[in-house]
Amino acid sequence: MNDEKRSGTFSCAGCGTLLFSSDTKFESGTGWPSFFAPIEGAVATTVDRSYGMTRVEVHCAKCGGHLGHVFPDGPRPTGQRYCLNGVALRFNEGRQP
Ligand SMILES: [Zn+2]
Secondary structure (H helix, E strand, C coil): CCCCCCCEEEEECCCCCEEEEHHHEECCCCCCCEECCCCCCCEEEEEECHHHCCEEEEEECCCCCEEEEEECCCCCCCCCEEEECHHHEEEEECCCC
C-alpha cells in the first residue's frame, strides 16, 4: 500500500467510503502510507491517550473504522501527517473523489 504510486483514491476497507486522494499522499519515510489531507468530511478524529501517549486517532466518519493517527509534523499546505494503517484502506486506481 505504501508503495502505491498510481493516481486514484483510497477508500475505507470497512464500508468503501472514499477517504484520501493520491494527490495528498507523500513519502514520509515511516513505512506507513501518509497523507497531508483527507477528502473533506470523510474522516473524524478522537484523542487517544493509550500507552501513556496523547495521539489523535483517525477513523472513518461513516463506519468508525480505525485508520491510523494524525500528527502535526506533516508537509505544506496543511502541516498535518495522516499516518495510516494500509490494511484499513483499499486503493481504487483512476477513481477521483
Ligand atoms: Zn468506513
